[in-house]
Amino acid sequence: MLKRLRNTLFALAALLSFTALAATPNTVSAASSSKYTPKYIKRQVVLQLNCNSYVYDRYGNRMPWFNGLYGPLGYLKKDSYVYTTRNRIERTDKDVRYFTLFTKYHVTKYNYGFVGKKYWLPYKKINGHYFYYIGYGAYIKARNVSSVNGLLQYSNGEKAMLTMSGYPFTFDSKTKKIKDLTKIYKAGKYVVVDGLRQFTASDGIYFRDADQPVYARLKGTGHGTTGTYVDIAALRKKDANVFYWDIEDGPSPKECRINLVDID
Template identity: 30%
Template sequence: MKLNKKFVYASIASILAISPMLPAVMPSNTEVLAAKTDTLTLNHNSYVYTAQGKRTYYNGKGTLRMGTTVNGNAKTTSINGKSYYPLTSGVYVKAANVDVVNKQVQDGNLELNYNSYVYDKNGKRLYKFRGSKKNTHLRKGTPLKYSGSVEKIDRNSKQYFLVNDDNYNQSWLPYKKIGGKYYYNIGAGGYVNAANVGQIDNKPLYTTDVSVKVNTTSAIRVGTGKERTSIKPGEKVKVDRVSQVLSGPSYRASYRISGTKTGFFATSIVNKKPRQQLLNYTYYTYVSASKNTDAYDANGQARSNLTAINGATTSFAKGTFIPVDEVLYIWNNKENKAELYYHLAPNTTVSDISLQTINKDSMTFVKAADSKFVSGPLLKPVNTVNEAKTDAKAATETDKQDLQKAINQDEKVKASENYQQYRHETYDAALAYAKQINSSNTASLQEVKQITLTLKNQQNSWFLPADELKVNSMLALTRPL
């Protein structure tokens, strides 16, 4: 039977009119359109694949060139046991060929901090790399998939290295030395100069030392004692560390001349900063407060010399650099447990008035759990938990014999030329605290041991040769950038 066209059109119109009562299919399409689109950047020429792992096309191209950015999904999927990123048109690229996801460089890549050519294994420039001449001259900021893997190394044993998460131990990505220069392997027979690399696995690349050019109109004098020397205008100087050094009433960022202790000069007089980072130098170990935290005494009790910070009563604001010289367990009798603490270095290490007030007698501690290592020597606990528990008992007169001997050295110390020439408020405060502990019937063995050690260390410094004391006093004031 032949249908009347008018009847058909009328029937369609009726269906459309009642469509809100029927199951809707539009929301699924709307969800697809509203789904978050991620950006993926390729570090390798890459084929395009179907969900079955067969080669196909994306926007008419079967191969996407190195450096191409495409839209897709940042969550990988597995096809035939290999990892792939989905693209928006239902195709896929190998995850191994993607180095940047949503502008974040992925692990397994190094990132250039300087425009760089690509070289062969003999250090000769390549004129074609991964199928294109364009790939032989790479721009600053370009991430590149590297060959090999990052490995742990002995500290300060390599020219280029990474600092581990503990901020002390080191790792490296093996490099190849060619004609006095260092190169990283980026696969396909290509190498890039390590001096042009800024990051590996999103961690800054460090160098043992580097040459910088001084930009001054006249020679400058640097160093102390036998290390005293001059640097001429325009001279290239090899440096190995950075630090903040006290200069007059304030600190200034400084480089240290390689092979010296005191050869510091301001970073501001250097034409160009090094491409890689240099390690911090500090005479004392520095930790950083990981949160607003209190100061404690030798028994693990909060000290009363506190400061109000953001409405809370605490001693150290989050991020404060704190100089320390010892790490030990302290037993807390009230809580019946031991915790690890850092002992603050003497006040001669700082010009910060707040720190001087908190640690006036050099008997202040901060919890290791509330801080993290920044720079300087890596400290190891000087005692055990069991030893800390034993030292929490009240000290006897026999326990105080070494303390009394240290107190008896006072006249000799005050007669020394060094004591009379240098600031001695820190020593005087420690001595007063020592006498207080020595006369107390309730002082713990831990308090006695700690103030004895503190007092002896300060006394020993007064009997150093004048030149050595001068150098140590200068270095003690270095702090991290």
């Protein structure tokens, strides 16, 4: 009796496995960039991965199988493309965590420049992490995505710890005024960064070195022309490496995989 029950359970498990694989024939593919064409983008949302990525279910558990991936060691490879069942990205003006910018060159009679419109692929928060639904009950972490339909994906804020105490400063790019704050930020404090910028001599700061330092804007302190900044050198390196790398340090470290907006 027990032997017959065991054989029945094994047969059922095999059937479920086959059914799951049959239902997801072409959802995920590690296609080369030469095969990735705009024609494919028009039909469905395509994600490119910035690192190896596991596949999860709606509860945040790793899926035991998915389209040829089996067990805890099965994952989608870095730089591969994920062909989701979503058919479009959505225009938004919200301060969403992950988004893309569709940028075009804009010319008027008196001015010219680049105009960016924000789009996003709706995500779901599971167990404190953000996930994209790719279809057939499967999810991948949004943080593991480098581009959506060929557009770079950005984050609206990444957490980092200060390793040096110091005074942050505010800057207004219209008035070119810089003001040091009187409140010191002590080492060990965590901040959330939403953008990076380099100042020039015309911004009101004089640098002896041609290699200008990079400053990180603190989230919630301003958008566009204003903001409060700290030197990126004051941030813990393992945190900053996620969204920034110094070209003098050589090739980008493997953990550098989150894009922040470059502030003009």
